[in-house]
Amino acid sequence: MSFFIEFYRFLRHRKKYWLLPIFIFLILFGGLIILSQGSAVAPFIYTLF
Numbered sequence: 582m583s584f585f586i587e588f589y590r591f592l593r594h595r596k597k598y599w600l601l602p603i604f605i606f607l608i609l610f611g612g613l614i615i616l617s618q619g620s621a622v623a624p625f626i627y628t629l630f
Contacts, residue, residue, distance in 0.1 A: 592598060
């Protein structure tokens with residue numbers, strides 16, 4: 582959890598708010614990949630692609 586707090590402080594201090602959507606997209610895409618690895622959700626995820 583400290584990583585997220587430090588990342589938020591970095592964004593706020595350096596005013597690099599354009600990194601936030603990229604970071605959120607990477608987290609969501611990573612979660613999608615983890616869910617699609619042999620779970621019951623996999624057939625529904627494959628229909629998106």
